[in-house]
Amino acid sequence: MSKKTKVKNSQKNRLSAEQKLAHLGKMLTAQIEKKNNPFFEVAIRALSNVTFNKEKSLIELGSEKQKRYFFNVGMAKKFMQTLLVGEACLMLQKEKKTTSLRDLYYIIKHTLGDSDENTVDEQEESDECIEDLEVGLDELRENLNLFASNRGSMVGEITIEDAGDTIDLRRLGTGGWSIPSIVESSLIKFKKVSAKYILMVEKDAIWRRLNEDKYWRQHKCILMHGQGMAPRGVRRLLYRLANELRLPVYILTDNDPWGFYIYSVIKQGSINLAYESMRMAVTHARFLGLSSHDPGKFKLSSNVMIKLNQQDISRAKQILQYPWFQKKKWQEELRVMLKNNVKLELEALSSKGISFIGEDYIPKKIRDKEWLE
């Protein structure tokens, strides 16, 4: 085993993103010097190459790969674009700066020589190259110093360090800490932790209610929201908190197929980002609610329920088929929703009193272990 392979295999001494990018460049230069047709390999990111790993409870990318050649009419442009993106990422590494996907698109965009041809015309082109590099280099885009738009806030029983600043999330008022898009351990470190679990809610309005009532202080937890479908930064942070601090994670969403899907993406990853499930998916996350059984259990009035529309129904039927929704309780959950033909928003609990959600609903669910996994 060469020294390099050893380094690569050791988790602690794994190559940095910068080293990997430089390595890619050297490899291509060597191919050119040998007068070979330069190429690099990229895993195929299509449903055909995605599987659900039941044991690990993860949506994973398979091992099918594609070689991308320079001397190939169909691949030359993409080859060039990927190298431009790689070059820009290497520059970011060297300058120790981060940037957005949109920014990167503009950084690499220029007209080729005297032609009318641009390196990239649409952002989708550079975005695809980024995904290729992520898979090819086995590196999160966040480690390539690229960020997505940030959404979501956090408060609770933890002190963190963010880019050298120590922030006590117990003392951030009504606003809370804005969860950034890049939350890797080089930037965000966990310090004094007094939380016993993490509560992740779909909606910022519910987050605000629970924060106003200082739910997290009374119940010793960390309170997060992702403003709908949790963005990458929120998922990755949740993953790090859950695994590094070994904390249970409870998810609270609307009772509709989209809410269930938000939960499932947090728990086992998504098809689109299957290649990153192992760094994002919180496999021990628990679905606290809203459950299709809640209206009966909590005696909710029928006029806070909303009739399913055609989209809801077909989405629910689709989810029923997903391998990661095959557990008996989930099948039942979905069937009851379809049978009753209604969905329920988190705000519907307010018809029982404005603080009912934090004073009764959540504590009861956790105490009685009434969650789905």
Place this chain on the structure above:
Amino acid sequence: MSKKTKVKNSQKNRLSAEQKLAHLGKMLTAQIEKKNNPFFEVAIRALSNVTFNKEKSLIELGSEKQKRYFFNVGMAKKFMQTLLVGEACLMLQKEKKTTSLRDLYYIIKHTLGDSDENTVDEQEESDECIEDLEVGLDELRENLNLFASNRGSMVGEITIEDAGDTIDLRRLGTGGWSIPSIVESSLIKFKKVSAKYILMVEKDAIWRRLNEDKYWRQHKCILMHGQGMAPRGVRRLLYRLANELRLPVYILTDNDPWGFYIYSVIKQGSINLAYESMRMAVTHARFLGLSSHDPGKFKLSSNVMIKLNQQDISRAKQILQYPWFQKKKWQEELRVMLKNNVKLELEALSSKGISFIGEDYIPKKIRDKEWLE
């Protein structure tokens, strides 16, 4: 002048939202006791009752009012809904709690007696009642303890107090402080201020770039973003910062009609929320860029420019007609955009270098007073 009128007219001793709500209830009870048809007055919120006050540079609601009666087939339901909303708001005041518009909708929703009739069927109905109460009571919805969804973050040379917690915005890492929806002085107080101006950017990606480079530390400012069109919380906070601390405000948006419009809403309010311009509009805000003259001035390559589409063109022509865009320089700005037939995103500046925006563009614009008002 009665004692009550005196109190109402004095800014310092003005009635609280709770007192105003209670007063509305008492007024109606008195009407009922006198066996009159109960009514209250609401200002008409339509374009016909909106004017642009050139002197104050504000979009204002006129004085036309409508009486809403209980014994009137067309008004009875709205009358009942408004009182339900008022009652819920009074409850919020008494419990010292805040809630979302969605939540409020569920709080007041119930079936009437044995009928199939609900108090409200859609959230639009309760939202309209909230606007009526805001205008009728001359009180921001935030003071009625209602919040919208929150967006936007802030860092910079200021220490604030948020619900009793002291937060130093110089030490919030890469994430920053999540700007809440309710930022009234009862919750958010300004403490140690070392900022000389406020820089408000349209996009969170640009905010992140400037925060990473610690632009705000070097240039002694407060850095905010509103993630696109600034939500009410961001606008209100900007208003308070600008007026209470007497700080200049610079706005940075994309160079397109939507960017111009974002600026204009911050500066003189919007038609929809005309009744709140005086508590939201930052009349001395300055538009720093991107200007239609920037491509030439900063030698930007033509391939970072984007051709206007039909929507852009018709929006630009519409804005050309607005009374608040009649200043010579604004007319020129819009005409140049239409003539060149291109728009420009903030990220386009990255083609000149990733930190060009903070190291060159903004400092030059401020130094040379190259802004539009």
